[in-house]
Structure formats: structure tokens, C-alpha cells
Amino acid sequence: MRAVVQRVKRAKVTVEGKTKGKIDAGFVVLLGVGQEDTEEDAKYLAEKIANLRVFSDDQGKMNMSLLDKGYSVLAISQFTLYGDCRKGRRPGFGDAMPPDEADRLYNKFVQLIENLGVTVATGQFQAEMDVELINHGPVTMLLDSKKNF
Template identity: 50%
Template sequence: MRALIQRVTQASVTVDGTTIGEIGPGLLILICAMQGDTEAQADKLAAKIAKLRIFKDDDGRMNRSVKDIDGRALVVSQFTLAADTSRGNRPGFSTAAAPEDGNRLYEYFATQMAAQGIPVAKGQFGADMKVALLNDGPVTIWMDTDS
């Protein structure tokens, strides 16, 4: 699985003009299931992200996790994280999981984040979403369970 994690002071996702998920301080997690991904990889990624110390402590050092700050997570599916740009100018997405598997793993990942004790808001799989965020730092981290 691939994830792009952004530390935010706020974030929201809108579908057809209606806000369907929003958070205050926490993490915006853009997530993509790749071909062959399993629940075990989603478990590993959720546990790692929940413990990732990218929030400032009292000394201004990145030493706190989203759990430590009582933050939230906005989990948004984004198959374009599977983009292959090695040939030509049009990215290919053939390494992304099939939609049924992608949706199942997206929902499972969001459930696993919540199981880590983090309140979770979500986007809508396969929808044309508008994501708004106020990036804090900015802090943006790429994670891939294959690396």
C-alpha cells in the first residue's frame, strides 16, 4: 500500500458540494492499494502511521504522534498514487489494485486507523472529491509498504 501523509491543522473532503469528512489538527492520509496488497500490509501501515512522531513537542521538535496530540485522521482513497511515469507523458495506473480490492483495502485501512484509537473521517471511494487542507509545517511524508 502507498500513503501520502500530510500534517494538517484542518482538512476536509467534499463530494457534489457536500462536505462528507472533516478534521481539525491531525493527518490527511491519501491512500492507494496496489495489486497484491493484503490486510496485513494495511495493518502494518496503520500501526506505523499512528505512531509516526511528526507533531511538535513543547520544545518544538517533531516528537509526538497523532495519538499523542489527540489528533484525527482524514483518510482519502487516491489511486493516482500508483502512477507510473516512466514512459511518455501520460501516467499509467495498471499497478493499482482493482477497484473492488482497492475499496475493500481502503475501508479496512480506515477501520485499522480507528482501531489504533484515532478518530477517522473518510472520503468516498471512486468519487470525484475536492480535498481542502491547511498543511502544517509543511510536513508531507511518503510511505510504501514495499519499501
Template identity: 50%
Template sequence: MRALLQRVTSASVTVAGERVGEIGAGLLILVCAMPQDTEATAEALAQKIAKLRLFKDDEGRMNLSLAQTGGAALVVSQFTLAADTSRGTRPGFSYAAKPDAARALYEHFVRRVQDLGIETQTGSFGADMSVALVNDGPVTIWLDTEAP
């Protein structure tokens, strides 16, 4: 799975003019399932994200995790994280999981994040969404479960 994490002071998702998800301080998590991913992959990614020390401690150092700060997560599906830009100028998306498998893995990932005690909001899988955020830092981290 691939994820792009953005530390935020606030973030929201709107679909067809209706706000479907909103958080205060925490992480905006854009997530993409890949064809080789499994529920175990989703669980490992959720664990990693919950424990990453991306938040400032009392001394101003990034030393605290999302779980430690009580921050929230806004999880948004984003198949474009699987873009193949190696040929030409139009990206291909064949590296993304098929929609049914991707939805199941996305939903499993969201449940695992919630099971870790993190307040979680979501976008709407497969919808045309507008995402608004106030990036804090900015801190933006790319995670790929296939990367070393």
C-alpha cells in the first residue's frame, strides 16, 4: 500500500457540496491499495502510521506519535498514488488495485486505524472529492509498504 501523510491543524473532505469528513489536528492520510496488497499489508501500514513520531514534544522536536497526541486521522482513498509516469505525459493507473479489492483494503485499513484508538474520519471511496487542509510544518511523509 502507498500512503501520503500530511500533518495538519485541520482537514476536511467535501463530496457534491456536502462535507463528509472533517478533523482538527492530526493526519490527512491519502491511501492507495496496490494489486499485491493484503489485509496484513493494511494492518502493518496502520500500525506504522499510528506509531510514527511526527508531532512536536514540549521541546519542539518531532518525538510524538498520532496515538500519543490524541490527534485524529482523515483517511482518503487516492488511486492516483499508483500513477505510472514512465511513458509519455499521461499517467497510467494499472499499478493500482482493482476497485473492489481496493475498496475492501481501504475499509480494512480504516477499521485498523480506528482499532488503534485513533479518531478517524473518511472521504467517500471512488467519489470526486474536494480535500481542504491546513498543512502543519509543513510535514509530508511518503510511505510505501514495498519500499525498504
């Protein structure tokens, strides 16, 4: 499972012109599910993201987590994180999990991070979405449950 985690001041996602989810301060998490991923991968990323210390403490150091600050997550499914662009000009998506199983694991990730005490807003699985955000810092992290990067 792969995630692009962006620290934001605020963010929202719309589908067909209607707001589907929005948050104030926290993370936008673009989440891709790979062929080999399991619930353990979802658990790893939920715990990692909830406890990732990239928010400023009283001394201005990145030392606080979502949980410490009471911030939220806007979780967006994004199969293109498994796009392989090494050959040709059109990405291949053979490493992405098929939609039905990917949707189940995406929702498992959302449930797990909510169970840790994080408020989560979501996009709409398999929809074309418009995501607006103000990246604060900017701070952007790449996470991979298989620890490939």
C-alpha cells in the first residue's frame, strides 16, 4: 500500500461539483492499493500516518502528530500510485489491486485510522474527483507499507 501524505491547512474533494469531504488542518492522504496488499498493510499505514510527527510543537519543531494536535485526514483513493511509467509513455497499472478488493482495503484503512481517534473525510472510490488543498510547509511524505521507499 502506498500513500502520499501532504500536511495541509485545509482541503476538500468534490465529485460532479458537489463537496464530498473536507477538512481543516491535517493530512491529505492519497492512497493506492497494490496487488499484494493485505489488512496488515492498511494497519501499518493507519498507525504510521496517525503518529507521524510533522506538525510543529511550541518551539516550532516538527514534533507533533495528528493525534497530538487533534487534526483530521482527507483520504482519497488513488490507484495511479501503482502506475508503472518505466516503459513507453502510457502508464501500466498491472501492480494495482482490482477495484473491488482495493475498495475494501481502502475502507479498512479509513476504519483503522478512525479507530485510532482521527476524524476522516473521504472522496468517492472510482470517481473522477477534484481535490483542492493548501499544502502547509510544504510538507509531503511518501510512504510504502512494504518499505520500498
